Amino acid sequence: MSGNGYLLEVKDLRKWFEVRRGIFSKPLWLKAVDGVSFELRPGEAVSLVGESGSGKTTLGKTILLLHEPTDGKIIFKGEDVTHLKDKKKLMWYRRETGLVQQDPFGAMPSFMTIYRILEEPLIIHKVGDKKEREEIIYKALEEVRLTPVEDFAPKYPHMLSGGQLQRVAIARALILRPSLVVADEPVSMLDASVRVEILNLMREMQESRNITFIYITHDLSTTRYFSEWIFIMYAGHIVERGPTQRVIRNPLHPYTKALLAAIPDPDPENRKRFRDVPPGEPPSLIAPPPGCRFAPRCPVAMDKCKKEEPPEVEVEHNHFVKCWLYV
Amino acid sequence: MLEVKDLRLYYATRKGVVRAVDKVSFTLEKGETLAIVGESGCGKSSMAKALIRLLPRNVHTYDGVVSLDGKNLMELSDEEFRREVRWRQISMVFQGAQNALNPVLKVGFQIAEPLMIQEGVPKEEALERARKALRMVGVHESFADRYPFELSGGMRQRAVIAMAMITNPKIIILDEPTSALDVITQANIMNLLKKIKQEREISYIFITHDIALSSELADRVAVMYAGQIVEFTDAEEFYTNPKHPYSQKLMASVPTLRSDKKLEFIPGAPPSLLNPPPGCRFHPRCDKAIPRCREEEPPEVAVKEKHYVKCWLYA
Ligand SMILES: Nc1ncnc2c1ncn2[C@@H]1O[C@H](COP(=O)(O)OP(=O)(O)OP(=O)(O)O)[C@@H](O)[C@H]1O
Ligand SMILES: Nc1ncnc2c1ncn2[C@@H]1O[C@H](COP(=O)(O)OP(=O)(O)O)[C@@H](O)[C@H]1O
Ligand code: SF4
Ligand code: SF4
Ligand SMILES: [Mg+2]
Ligand SMILES: [Mg+2]
Numbered sequence: 001m002s003g004n005g006y007l008l009e010v011k012d013l014r015k016w017f018e019v020r021r022g023i024f025s026k027p028l029w030l031k032a033v034d035g036v037s038f039e040l041r042p043g044e045a046v047s048l049v050g051e052s053g054s055g056k057t058t059l060g061k062t063i064l065l066l067h068e069p070t071d072g073k074i075i076f077k078g079e080d081v082t083h084l085k086d087k088k089k090l091m092w093y094r095r096e097t098g099l100v101q102q103d104p105f106g107a108m109p110s111f112m113t114i115y116r117i118l119e120e121p122l123i124i125h126k127v128g129d130k131k132e133r134e135e136i137i138y139k140a141l142e143e144v145r146l147t148p149v150e151d152f153a154p155k156y157p158h159m160l161s162g163g164q165l166q167r168v169a170i171a172r173a174l175i176l177r178p179s180l181v182v183a184d185e186p187v188s189m190l191d192a193s194v195r196v197e198i199l200n201l202m203r204e205m206q207e208s209r210n211i212t213f214i215y216i217t218h219d220l221s222t223t224r225y226f227s228e229w230i231f232i233m234y235a236g237h238i239v240e241r242g243p244t245q246r247v248i249r250n251p252l253h254p255y256t257k258a259l260l261a262a263i264p265d266p267d268p269e270n271r272k273r274f275r276d277v278p279p280g281e282p283p284s285l286i287a288p289p290p291g292c293r294f295a296p297r298c299p300v301a302m303d304k305c306k307k308e309e310p311p312e313v314e315v316e317h318n319h320f321v322k323c324w325l326y327v
Numbered sequence: 328m329l330e331v332k333d334l335r336l337y338y339a340t341r342k343g344v345v346r347a348v349d350k351v352s353f354t355l356e357k358g359e360t361l362a363i364v365g366e367s368g369c370g371k372s373s374m375a376k377a378l379i380r381l382l383p384r385n386v387h388t389y390d391g392v393v394s395l396d397g398k399n400l401m402e403l404s405d406e407e408f409r410r411e412v413r414w415r416q417i418s419m420v421f422q423g424a425q426n427a428l429n430p431v432l433k434v435g436f437q438i439a440e441p442l443m444i445q446e447g448v449p450k451e452e453a454l455e456r457a458r459k460a461l462r463m464v465g466v467h468e469s470f471a472d473r474y475p476f477e478l479s480g481g482m483r484q485r486a487v488i489a490m491a492m493i494t495n496p497k498i499i500i501l502d503e504p505t506s507a508l509d510v511i512t513q514a515n516i517m518n519l520l521k522k523i524k525q526e527r528e529i530s531y532i533f534i535t536h537d538i539a540l541s542s543e544l545a546d547r548v549a550v551m552y553a554g555q556i557v558e559f560t561d562a563e564e565f566y567t568n569p570k571h572p573y574s575q576k577l578m579a580s581v582p583t584l585r586s587d588k589k590l591e592f593i594p595g596a597p598p599s600l601l602n603p604p605p606g607c608r609f610h611p612r613c614d615k616a617i618p619r620c621r622e623e624e625p626p627e628v629a630v631k632e633k634h635y636v637k638c639w640l641y642a
Contacts, residue, residue: 161596192538194593200590220584221584224582225582262510263514265542266541266583267566268566268567274521275518277514
């Protein structure tokens with residue numbers, strides 16, 4: 001751990017993708033993540049919420065160094081890992097981090113048994129001998145409650161339901177005992193009736209192993225059940241972050257307010273009223289609007305908003321918002 | 328207005344017969360919205376296809392009664408159905424339709440197509456009505472002359488809704504009309520559908536796996552499980568006091584933003600429709616099951632006026 005007690009520090013992180021419209025046209029930059037900063041302590045769980053295309057996956061994968069960062073810094077356990085080149089160091093970082101992907105079927109090699117899928121990271125990182133690996137794998141399956149483990153280990157991915165497969169994905173991401181895990185929309189492809197079960201399971205393992213957990217979701221209503229922190233992302237920026245309950249009960253950023261207003265709870269009165277949501281859709285990330293990126297849709301935008309990018313300010317303890325209304 | 332009785336749609340596959348829609352019955356009144364909710368694969372889209380009679384090639388069984396204003400549509404030939412019913416009386420927004428627009432045809436032309444083909448409206452007039460329909464769904468009419476890729480996801484979805492409305496049908500089937508869209512765009516589309524409903528006396532059959540979202544439109548709710556409707560009741564009843572054990576658990580698994588509750592889940596997964604469990608199809612996952620549930624299929628019990636529950640607990 002670093003002296004300041006953070007496991008992960010992200011400083012003004014950017015990930016720009018080069019896109020070309022034609023072979024002769026000059027390259028343009030798609031600014032998927034464009035200046036994101038935050039810190040997380042060991043064992044903290046955060047939900048990263050935003051619409052599709054807001055940059056959640058890119059941010060998660062850049063933090064895990066699955067994308068090369070364009071600019072900014074990633075500090076993990078006090079060490080600058082932003083541009084890790086040393087192979088041994090990179091192996092260490094891979095071992096310390098894990099990823100659960102959105103589509104459980106796409107993320108699993110279909111020709112491998114569940115046993116092989118779980119054994120692979122152990123072999124790559126030279127963990128234990130054959131016997132010890134078997135023990136670790138059986139224990140991992142038990143922890144995600146795929147029991148009897150002897151039944152599940154020899155199966156192939158297509159023989160499992162989406163929920164079962166997502167348990168395998170969780171087991172795989174955690175098998176090397178990482179201290180940082182990114183779960184990218186881990187339940188959005190699952191049915192409502194099993195979603196909660198998987199979220200509970202992740203939460204349990206996160207707590208019992210003191211894992212720092214980044215839960216990526218577009219579904220604000222599940223965040224309360226999972227994490228104490230919430231980050232709201234819009235067009236490559238984190239526009240609001242703070243304690244989950246505070247942000248949900250007392251949203252500050254106009255985008256967060258819109259997001260909350262858009263989400264129904266099951267209620268027969270809903271059909272009798274209209275939702276107070278702004279029109280329009282998120283901007284292009286190649287040529288984002290100047291100033292605040294939400295300004296074209298913001299119901300309370302001011303002149304200044306269209307010219308200057310708002311700074312991030314701490315409005316109350318640990319509750320940050322990037323909006324001119326609070327400067 | 329619409330009365331469906333014992334509707335069945337089975338598919339023939341290499342592995343056997345898939346009983347996707349298995350003796351489904353419900354009614355729909357004029358101007359009313361029926362939400363059909365259920366988990367993935369329970370047969371929602373199949374039921375929609377059975378109603379509008381757009382069937383895949385591998386149909387094994389297709390029977391039952393679908394009567395609209397007293398006329399049994401199942402007695403019509405395919406040609407009569409195509410001419411008189413599909414689009415004219417019952418139209419549909421298909422699951423994922425916003426991504427299925429023809430990329431090389433202008434949006435206005437695609438919206439006008441059902442008018443030209445179904446009703447033989449001349450091209451110019453049809454295009455004019457398409458522009459009007461676009462305005463109605465909140466898209467500037469100049470987009471009629473654009474191609475689908477030039478529209479955002481939300482605008483494409485509005486265009487698809489315009490297409491389903493242009494023939495002025497009595498019933499529009501909406502199959503997961505917003506599931507690929509973001510929540511704010513989704514809320515905008517729900518606002519649009521509510522507005523259309525207020526302005527015209529149109530009935531929706533709103534298909535979704537999202538319980539919270541279903542309450543945005545539903546006057547009545549049908550809960551589907553493994554090819555069957557297990558509960559059918561008013562919105563007020565359903566969202567506050569569901570009766571079927573499956574509906575109860577499903578409701579308890581919905582995360583809420585505005586109220587605190589402990590979330591529950593249903594152990595196991597929905598059954599295969601190739602070989603559904605005998606008796607009550609929900610019995611392997613039901614914590615209230617009694618011995619009888621394993622052997623005998625429960626009847627549809629009217630627990631109240633217009634409230635049906637397919638469960639032995641109420642028989
Ligand atoms: N043409 C077909 N041939 C064979 N089986 C089919 C066919 N179409 C659908 N099925 C099967 O029928 C069942 C019901 O499918 P359907 O698409 O109606 O479900 P759904 O409730 O709409 O699901 P979702 O929520 O995923 O859209 C599923 O088991 C599906 O795999
Ligand atoms: N490898 C890539 N190359 C180019 N553009 C990309 C790449 N990955 C993501 N993007 C773009 O970056 C933006 C953010 O995407 P993503 O991080 O996947 O968002 P989210 O996960 O919030 O949906 C999108 O515009 C997406 O198209
Ligand atoms: S900075 Fe201005 S435009 Fe942006 S969210 Fe705040 S008020 Fe709205
Ligand atoms: S019939 Fe029996 S198994 Fe089926 S829902 Fe009712 S109690 Fe449960
Ligand atoms: Mg993503
Ligand atoms: Mg479907």
